[in-house]
Amino acid sequence: MKSIHIELLIAKHLRNTVFKNSAVFIISLFIGALLFFAAISGWENYNSQNETSEKYQHQSREDWLNNPDKNPHRMAHYGNFAFRKSTSLSVFEFGMEPFFGNAIFLEAHKQNTANFSEAGFSNSIMRFGEISIAMVFQVLLPLLIFFLGFNSVAAERENGTLKLLLSQGISWKQLLFGKILGVASVIMMLFIPAVLVLIFVWMLLQNFTLSTDETIKMLLFILFHFIYLLFFCVIAVLISALSKTSKKALISLIGIWLLFTIILPRTTQAVGAYIFEAPSKVQFNSNIEKDILKQGDSHNPNDPHYKAIKDSLLRAYKVDSVQKLPFNYSGFIMTEGEKISSKIYNQHLEDLLQIYERQNSFSKAVSFLNPYIAMKNLSMGLSNTDYDSYIDFQKQAENYRYNMAQKMNALQIKYISNKKPAATDKPLTIDKDHWADIDSFHYEPKGILTVLKTEILSIISLIMWIILLFVFIKIAAKNLKAI
Incomplete structure (x- = not known):
């Protein structure tokens, strides 16, 4: 109890000393204003994007249902849209x-990628990233922590009070933990109000109807950011204790901040992309097209692959022309073509994703050297704004597209005659009521278990860093000198 009391007294003294500096108030107010701006910006961005997605998803659905009687294959080419809604934590x-x-056009025989990104319609400032609450937590608060803690021990050494403290029976361990607690208590004055606002906004966005999955994500988002900030509190005090002067401590801490938040992230991304080079979009699409043409062209009646299918069908049903088959031949061929093109596309996509997975694995491995990368990956995963979430959206949209195209082909096989109408006849169509058989697209975000599985390395990295730093404190407590 006495030990804890001493550490609390040291923490209280540091906190009181910090607030004697008017610069701390100014910086804290500035960061508080940034947090407020980030919350407003996130709120507006979330509402704008989701309102737009809902509006055009509804409009796309209405356009689909309002199509007149039509050939099902024409409907498959008419296509549909898939929109991706943001989750509440993306605020x-x-x-x-x-x-x-956040939108993909879905049509038969063709796989499109997502379009209409916000950055695509923004100026160059937007492309350097927006100010979000997570960015303030992950980049600016660590810098403030270093500003608060750089002289926590070094200043005591410079003015001679360190020897006095140690001579009064205070151990290095008590001193270090007291200083860490003091820095942490100051930073919590910003973190806790921001978290309370964050929780209120998050609940408001969901109309106070909370799901277990989203609640766990929110709690983990807060917990890991708390651990992350605690890490920087420990770093600040340790570097201050190891430095002879406050100036050297400040220079060292700024160097660490630059390394963690700017240099290593950019270097890691560039090195990963260089080692595991991915094909360009043009090359990717060209490779798919080449493989599809090798397999056969379903729109070419003389294609060897599809001619062989036609001959086998004629033999199986003992007829001499496709017009005499008991089902629509063209629809059958389109079904086969869709299977082949989708299989080839998915094979190429998996190959591409494996390259990206290697790039991301490299980045995650570097998180053991840089806690900022670990926190950023985990934060994006919990908020459903990471690369894996984007790929998950692509896959969900592709599954929907494939099922839509095949359902249209099945309707053609069942209801469209093989006999071509005369020039004066009505085109071969089916009733428009069949369009309602295709459900509207609904994007389902990744669950918490999937996120934790994907980001397990980031979680281990953060926990490892905290354990390692407290081990360093014990070692430092035995070896540090007052002079």
Whole structure:
């Protein structure tokens, strides 16, 4: 109890000393204003994007249902749209969302990528990233922590009070933990109000109807950011204790901040992309087209692959022309063509995703050297704004597209005659009521278990860093000198 009392007294003294500096008030107010601006910006961005997605998803659905009687294959080419709605936590962590599209046009025989990203319609300032609450937590608060803690021990050494403290029976361990607690208590004056506002906004966005999955994500978002900030509190005090002067401590801490938040992230991304080079979009699409042409062209009646299918059908049904088959031959061929093109596309996509997975694995491995990367990856995963969430959206949209195209082909097989109408006849169509058989697209975000599985390395990295730093404190407590 006595030990804890001493550490609390040291923490209280540091907190009182910090607030004697008017610069701390100014910086704290500035960061508080940034947090407020980030919350407003995130709120507006979330509402704007989701209102737009809902509006055009509804309009796309209405356009689909309002089509007149038509040939099902024409409907498959008419296509549909898939829109991706943001999750409530994306208000606080924009992640990669502004740079990835949130809408995909879905049509038969063709796989499109997401379009209409926010960054695509923004100026150059937007492309450097927006101010989000997560960015303030992950980049600016650590810098403030370093500003608060750089002289926590070094100043005591410079003015001679360190020897006095140690001579009064205070151990290095008590001193270090007291200083860490003091820095943490100051930073919590910003963090806790921001978290309370964050929780209120998050609940408001969901009309106070909370799901277990989203609640766990929110709690983990807060918990890991708390651990992350605690890490920087420990770093600040340790570097201050190891430095002879406050100036050297400040220079060292600024160097660490630059390394963690700017240099290593950018270097890691560039090195990963260089080692595991991915094909360009043009090359990717060209490779798919080449493989599809090798397999056969379903729109070419003389294509060897599809001619062989036709001959086998004629033999199986013992007829001499496709017009005599008991089902629509063209629809059958389109079904086969869709299977082949989708299979080839998915094979190429998996190959591409494996390259990206290697790039991301490299980045996650570097998180053991840089807690900022670990926190950023985890934050984006919990907010559903990471790369994996984008790919998950692409896959959900592709599954929907494939099922839509095949359902249209099945309707053609069942209801469209093989006999071509005369020039004066009505075109071969089916009733428009069949369009309602295709459900509207609904994007389902990743669940918490999937997120934790994906970001397990980031979680281990953050926990490892905290454990390692407290081990360093014990070692430092035995070896540090007052002079």
